[in-house]
Amino acid sequence: MKSTRNQTQRRIVMTLFAILVLSPLAFSQTKLKAHPNKYRVEDDVALGRQAAAEVEQKLRIIRDEEIDAYINEVGRRLVQAIPPEFQQPAFQYSFKVVAARDINAFALPGGPMFVQTGMINAAKREGEMAGVMAHEISHVALRHATAQATKSAKWQTLGQLGAIGGAVLGGGLGSIIGQGAQMGAGAFVLKYGREFETEADVLGAQILARAGYDPRDLSEMFRTIEQTSGGSGQPQWMSSHPNPGNRYARIEQEAKMLQISKNRPSDEEFMHIKSRLAGGAGAYRGESTETGSGSSGRGSSGAPGRIGNPGPPSQNYRVYSNNNAFSVEIPDNWREVPGGESSIWFAPDGAYGEVNGQAIHTHGVLLGVARSQSQDLRQSIQQLLQGFKQNNPNLRQQGEYQRATLAGREAGYVPLSNKSILNGEQESLEVIATKMRNGSLLFIIALAPLRDLQAYRPSFQRFARSLQIRD
Secondary structure, eight states: OHHHHHHHHHHHHHHHHIIIIIOTHHHHSOOOOOOOOOSOHHHHHHHHHHHHHHHHHHSOBOOOHHHHHHHHHHHHHHHHTSOGGGOOTTOOOEEEEEOOSSSOEEEOTTSEEEEEHHHHHHOSSHHHHHHHHHHHHHHHHTTHHHHHHHHOTTOOSGGGHHHHHHHHHOOSHHHHHHHHHTTSGGGGSOOOOHHHHHHHHHHHHHHHHHHTOOTHHHHHHHHHHHHOOTTSSSOHHHHHSOOOSSHHHHHHHHHHTOOOOSOOOOSHHHHHHHHHHHTOTTOOOOSOOOOSSOOEEEOGGGOEEEOOOOOOOOSOEEEEEETTTEEEEEETTEEEEEOSTTEEEEEETTSEEEETTEEEEOSEEEEEEEOOSOSSHHHHHHHHHHHHHHHOTTOEEOSOOEEEEETTEEEEEEEEEEEOTTTOOEEEEEEEEEEOTTSOEEEEEEEEEGGGHHHHHHHHHHHHHHOEEOO
């Protein structure tokens, strides 16, 4: 009897030893706590819903049943893997793919997430893509947006929730134009501090392991993002998700304490989706933007399109507003088109594309912001034009500098001409610019072939007259 009791005690001791020493996973993984938050869970949901509606107006969402089903299945798996203490039944997680080449993804308070095609294409396996999604889900589950607002003295009352919305949706005019030109993903995300980034890394690794992925895929994807800037400086995702300093080591440390679920997903479907997006067998063809014969190119948001005859501007106008930073009236058959680092094109389908790797525009208006080394408006405009001439040797000034008004401010106007590199046709370019409060130069360039100038000029003039900026 005594022997049996001793054997039972030894088994209990050995079991406890195995749990505490040999299998420390359940006890050693990092325990996270939610930050103080004076906002209701419903406020996160309302804020995310508002922001998501704006995102869907400004970015090109891929409408494809197979791609939608795939990204939502990965998202569902990750959401189910959120630890119970951070599950919020009121949250409405959703997952959509944005047609954009930049390596980026972002999630909004309450659950809406947008994954750019550039992120999917850059990932080597599903776990890497899922890693970024898990990181973004962690920001949502930990309620970092409203927790950050709670920490700040900037927002004092619940009635000022709209101010948080302004922060989530973007900053001043210059940043919105710049980010909007890169498909706008960065324009919709709060820039979190190092503490919140580390927490999202840790919880993201835990979610990955619980969902059956290797947590180290998260750090591998971060390395890819950090190393890929395409010559344009800091990658977009990193600009709103700064490296806490020991990101990779911290994720690797956490990974050692985690047990990966046995239900591991296959990469087969992921590779099929990548092929579909890249134009392989069963490729996603997208919405047709063909408006006539012309050179094959890329349309809005990097989507397939053609340069052709866009036709005249619509006689009906709509107000385009970007997060209260600026607003302008454009014909309702024009859309926002990616521009340069700090610019946005507004043009109809058929008026833009890509030829031999070079972006081509034939009709439309470019709205941009440029740094200026001079406080003098006229000198600033001349510096801007010199920059344009370096890339367009056929650009010629067709008249004298004239004083004008733009957005209620003193402005300068210069008419130009150019020879199209697409077909050698003469083009008209009208430049009007004014100073912003921070000294930068806000400029408009109205472009049309000379043969179409008469039809387009009323729209150009209405664009300039209606522009309002809040800087």
